[in-house]
Amino acid sequence: MKLEDGKNQFIQAWGSLASQWGISKSMAQIHALLLSSPAGLSADEIMEQVQLSRGNVNTNVRELINWRLVRKETVLGERKEFFVADHDVYSIAQHIMEERRRREIEPVRLLLNQLKNAKIEGNAEEVKHFQGIISDLSDFVSQMENLMNLATKINNNNYLKKMIKAIS
Known part of the structure; x- marks a missing residue:
């Protein structure tokens, strides 16, 4: 199995479980994507990979930050913010x-x-x-x-x- 296929299956499964946890499918899919990514991703990268709107990504990333599951990072010389999941x-x-x-x-x-x-x-x-x-x-x-x-x-x-x- 290719890594990309495995990640996609994980993102879909994590999203499907979301309703049982009382969170949105989008929030869980973003969390799964960030969990499976060793480095931070920008909002644009998240939008592209999970096929969600900017507003949906921003709202759900903010909520993941509130839950302390994701943190915001800046990179010197980059205007974009990057989001990194807690991997522990x-x-x-x-x-x-x-x-x-x-x-x-x-x-x-x-x-x-x-x-x-x-x-x-x-x-x-x-x-x-x-x-x-x-x-x-x-x-x-x-x-x-x-x-x-x-x-x-x-x-x-x-x-x-x-x-x-x-x-x-």
Whole structure:
């Protein structure tokens, strides 16, 4: 298989998985392209290789930078900016966990805590059931958040690798 064919298959597969991760196909394809490129790429190069508009590329690259999966670099003598992906798989996983915790887990935890502390009125049996479920979910989400916090605070990737291998 030619390298270009392999890269294209990877970019398409990464893009297809995007909806399961809650991100756009375009963002995932750009990430896959930058992951598979040892050097930085300009917006023009990204546009050409993934066949996306400039606006789409700029929006998604900015979002990848927000997720700390990509960084912007300048080259002396070049007017263009180049975008480089973080190639450390464990660092990528940590950044994704941090961002998903911030965007998804925290809002749910806050809602569950509000509901847990709210005075609920209604049928006593149904209120008791609802409060029990909310309490259990709140405890579970807090435990998952603690686990994610622990995983993201580990700065030594070798330790994280060992921990993942031990539980798999």
